[in-house]
Amino acid sequence: MGDAAERIMRGLGEALAHARGEDVAELVVRIPAMVDVAAVRRTPEDPARVVEETLE
16 A cells, blocks of 8 residues: 555544544644634635634
8 A cells, every 4th residue: 555545544543533532642623612604604615714714
């Protein structure tokens, strides 16, 4: 398997472990206090940017 494929598989394993409630080394979970859903809907080309701005 190539390097990229190995990183993807490792990430999938970490995501599965997190979903199961297990501890994942170096995982940082950031939950915004509030998300402006209307702003997310107004920017369909980059909704993640709107959410990231709420975390800053």
